[in-house]
Amino acid sequence: MTSRAAVTRPEAATHRDRARGCLLGLAAGDALGAPAENLTPAEIRRRWGRLTEIERGGTDDTEYAIFASSQLVRHGHALTSADVAAAYRAEVLPRITGPMRGAGFSELGTVEALRRGLEPPMTGLVHQHGWSDGLAMRAAPYGIFCPGDPAEAARLVEEDGRVSQSGEGVLGGRAVAGAVAAAMAGLPPREVVAAALSVVPEDSWTARAVTRAVTVVDQARQDRPAGHDPSSAQVRPGDAREPDDAEAALVEALHEAVVVRHYPWTDVAPEAVALALAAYLAGDGDVEASVTFAVSLGRDADTIGAIAGAVAGAGRGEGGVPARWAARIGPVAGTCLPVVAGRHVLTVADELTAAANHHRPTPEAGDDSRVSADAVPETGAGDDRADLPAPPPADRETGPRTGARADGPGGGSRTAKGQ
Amino acid sequence: MSGDRIRGAFAGLAVGDAVGWPAGRHRSALHAPWSRRLHRELDAFAEEHRVTTLPVPFALNQPVAPLALGPSDDAEWLAWTALTIDRPRAAAFRELREHSKDLRARISVATALDNLARGVEPPASGHDNPHHFDDAAAVRAVAFGALGRDPAEDARVTNAGDGVLGALAMAAAVAAAVATGSAGQAVEAALAVLPDDTAIGHNARLAIETARAAGDPFAAVPALDAALLDHVYSYAVGAAQTVPVALALAEVAGGALGRAVPAAACLAPLADSAPALTGAITGACGGFEAIPEGWTASARTLAGCCLPHLAGTDLIELTEELV
Numbered sequence: 001m002t003s004r005a006a007v008t009r010p011e012a013a014t015h016r017d018r019a020r021g022c023l024l025g026l027a028a029g030d031a032l033g034a035p036a037e038n039l040t041p042a043e044i045r046r047r048w049g050r051l052t053e054i055e056r057g058g059t060d061d062t063e064y065a066i067f068a069s070s071q072l073v074r075h076g077h078a079l080t081s082a083d084v085a086a087a088y089r090a091e092v093l094p095r096i097t098g099p100m101r102g103a104g105f106s107e108l109g110t111v112e113a114l115r116r117g118l119e120p121p122m123t124g125l126v127h128q129h130g131w132s133d134g135l136a137m138r139a140a141p142y143g144i145f146c147p148g149d150p151a152e153a154a155r156l157v158e159e160d161g162r163v164s165q166s167g168e169g170v171l172g173g174r175a176v177a178g179a180v181a182a183a184m185a186g187l188p189p190r191e192v193v194a195a196a197l198s199v200v201p202e203d204s205w206t207a208r209a210v211t212r213a214v215t216v217v218d219q220a221r222q223d224r225p226a227g228h229d230p231s232s233a234q235v236r237p238g239d240a241r242e243p244d245d246a247e248a249a250l251v252e253a254l255h256e257a258v259v260v261r262h263y264p265w266t267d268v269a270p271e272a273v274a275l276a277l278a279a280y281l282a283g284d285g286d287v288e289a290s291v292t293f294a295v296s297l298g299r300d301a302d303t304i305g306a307i308a309g310a311v312a313g314a315g316r317g318e319g320g321v322p323a324r325w326a327a328r329i330g331p332v333a334g335t336c337l338p339v340v341a342g343r344h345v346l347t348v349a350d351e352l353t354a355a356a357n358h359h360r361p362t363p364e365a366g367d368d369s370r371v372s373a374d375a376v377p378e379t380g381a382g383d384d385r386a387d388l389p390a391p392p393p394a395d396r397e398t399g400p401r402t403g404a405r406a407d408g409p410g411g412g413s414r415t416a417k418g419q
Numbered sequence: 420m421s422g423d424r425i426r427g428a429f430a431g432l433a434v435g436d437a438v439g440w441p442a443g444r445h446r447s448a449l450h451a452p453w454s455r456r457l458h459r460e461l462d463a464f465a466e467e468h469r470v471t472t473l474p475v476p477f478a479l480n481q482p483v484a485p486l487a488l489g490p491s492d493d494a495e496w497l498a499w500t501a502l503t504i505d506r507p508r509a510a511a512f513r514e515l516r517e518h519s520k521d522l523r524a525r526i527s528v529a530t531a532l533d534n535l536a537r538g539v540e541p542p543a544s545g546h547d548n549p550h551h552f553d554d555a556a557a558v559r560a561v562a563f564g565a566l567g568r569d570p571a572e573d574a575r576v577t578n579a580g581d582g583v584l585g586a587l588a589m590a591a592a593v594a595a596a597v598a599t600g601s602a603g604q605a606v607e608a609a610l611a612v613l614p615d616d617t618a619i620g621h622n623a624r625l626a627i628e629t630a631r632a633a634g635d636p637f638a639a640v641p642a643l644d645a646a647l648l649d650h651v652y653s654y655a656v657g658a659a660q661t662v663p664v665a666l667a668l669a670e671v672a673g674g675a676l677g678r679a680v681p682a683a684a685c686l687a688p689l690a691d692s693a694p695a696l697t698g699a700i701t702g703a704c705g706g707f708e709a710i711p712e713g714w715t716a717s718a719r720t721l722a723g724c725c726l727p728h729l730a731g732t733d734l735i736e737l738t739e740e741l742v
Contacts, residue, residue: 109649109651112649112650125621126622126649127651128552128654129651203543205547208539208547260530260533260549261529261530262526262530262533
């Protein structure tokens with residue numbers, strides 16, 4: 001896949017730019033989708049028409065992606081499940097005092113398994129939510145770290161995933177990491193989705209769900225004249241237009257194709273990944289079109305938005321993320337994972353770029369000098385994690401703070417009850 | 420003798436099904452829907468008023484018979500399995516869906532029926548399923564095990580992974596119990612089909628070790644809770660929990676239903692199915708005649724709370740025709 005990097009868009013050609021676009025897109029999708037989580041598409045249309053403006057901070061998706069990034073920066077391609085389990089034991093478990101805010105079933109189930117002394121993969125197998133989208137939501141950094149190499153991105157994310165997930169939960173993470181890796185190489189949306197499918201077994205729920213969702217998007221395209229794709233219409237800031245009938249029909253058809261009806265929780269990985277990739281395709285890879293359509297689907301809207309935003313952002317680069325969204329993304333609060341408090345996705349993206357080049361035996365010419373020039377300091381005053389490159393000091397002080405999800409009873413769960 | 424043990428497996432499952440507290444909730448499905456709505460409102464009332472008087476299933480203006488001690492979902496699904504055991508399994512489920520629009524089923528089964536309707540065939544019907552890991556197939560596998568048949572085709576319609584392994588383990592345990600009357604051999608047969616590196620295989624060995632250390636079924640309850648239940652997820656019908664508990668309690672009770680089943684009912688989160696699975700294994704070990712008559716009398720007549728067409732069916736008479 002690396003050879004395909006030749007087709008990259010000139011304005012989004014560097015690894016650093018795509019990495020920043022990817023994590024910014026993830027954070028924006030997470031924040032935009034947060035108020036729509038578990039609402040029906042009809043209710044979302046009633047409240048917002050099309051939800052285009054970020055109302056509040058991001059949630060677990062952004063914080064767990066930052067946590068995953070720190071593992072990658074530390075261990076690179078040598079990352080193992082044991083490393084990730086050790087990080088949970090050292091950095092997550094001791095900081096849980098009282099409720100584990102923002103934790104879905106798979107995260108708390110994993111914590112309980114670790115507390116019992118189990119090791120991966122049993123930590124991901126033994127609880128009953130291994131197929132949640134908890135890995136898919138944090139898989140993008142693996143794609144950033146392995147541009148143009150979906151197979152390696154998938155291999156690495158599975159090392160992480162075996163700690164907390166099993167089965168289709170791992171496959172959902174593989175698909176997203178593979179998609180981001182392909183988007184990081186500048187591949188067009190259809191090939192990005194093909195890359196996601198290339199790293200999961202054909203005989204899997206994930207592959208079947210993604211395939212069904214893609215078919216639905218294709219069918220909608222055929223039913224509409226060219227240039228009138230339901231979700232790729234240009235959306236302007238503050239535009240709360242009523243989505244048209246064709247868009248509502250596409251939403252309904254996607255639900256019909258992949259949503260599990262007789263189940264109250266919405267964070268089923270095959271469903272979330274299929275809906276996110278469908279939104280990315282329907283939005284033709286445009287960040288705003290993909291993400292706004294993704295969150296219009298409801299269900300686990302923050303995670304679906306985060307995945308669509310990460311994949312689209314990797315393809316279009318930092319400039320592809322609407323400036324008004326980027327302005328709303330500040331350092332994370334650490335509500336879900338106190339260990340990542342104060343970290344900004346853009347800093348993390350730069351660290352991943354530096355790490356990707358550091359760990360790559362033969363860095364791509366052209367990219368390397370730029371990345372080296374932009375690389376952040378190896379350590380910094382004020383950062384208590386000596387083993388991680390520090391964010392620029394301004395990172396911690398400027399911009400609106402990302403308030404992670406509320407912590408009231410039930411409100412902190414990313415798997416709050418569905419419709 | 421083995422006829423008595425086959426009847427014992429069926430009756431033991433029904434007794435265990437009746438023992439668990441969820442049976443009353445399942446059986447109250449026979450009441451008018453507004454009655455259950457009132458129950459939900461009483462739950463909210465207790466929360467709102469901070470009163471610790473919790474509602475139980477009640478009969479306001481409704482017949483009281485459904486709330487008497489009796490079997491519920493598991494016994495009905497077992498009976499349906501026995502009645503349709505000669506049909507190809509996916510076809511049996513399709514026929515059930517067509518003829519019983521008002522059935523009630525586990526999430527795994529409801530999703531599998533949806534999958535079959537949209538053309539997703541087994542094994543994907545059981546695999547592309549958020550509750551593929553539950554013990555719905557393990558309950559049905561009691562019929563296959565008692566009659567010496569392979570439960571795999573049936574299990575794969577509604578389940579995958581641990582859900583299918585749970586069915587294989589239950590069929591193996593019940594078949595061994597019917598053949599030998601020995602709980603030890605039943606457990607050994609079950610462990611032989613449960614790989615170490617699966618959650619159900621890991622938990623089965625852990626549960627057995629835990630129960631042996633406790634030395635007695637009732638004494639094992641707290642240790643099993645601490646070792647096996649994580650109290651995280653909203654449902655507790657995972658085959659990786661219920662089947663291991665059933666195996667462990669059956670063994671440590673020496674196959675005695677009257678010692679094993681009450682202990683299983685004490686693990687409240689698992690009380691929907693662990694007592695039923697425990698009852699099936701120990702019922703087969705001791706045979707039908709060893710189960711207290713009062714229990715078999717209470718547990719043999721199906722209520723039709725999940726499969727309405729089975730209302731009034733006598734499970735033991737049905738079993739006589741199979742033996």
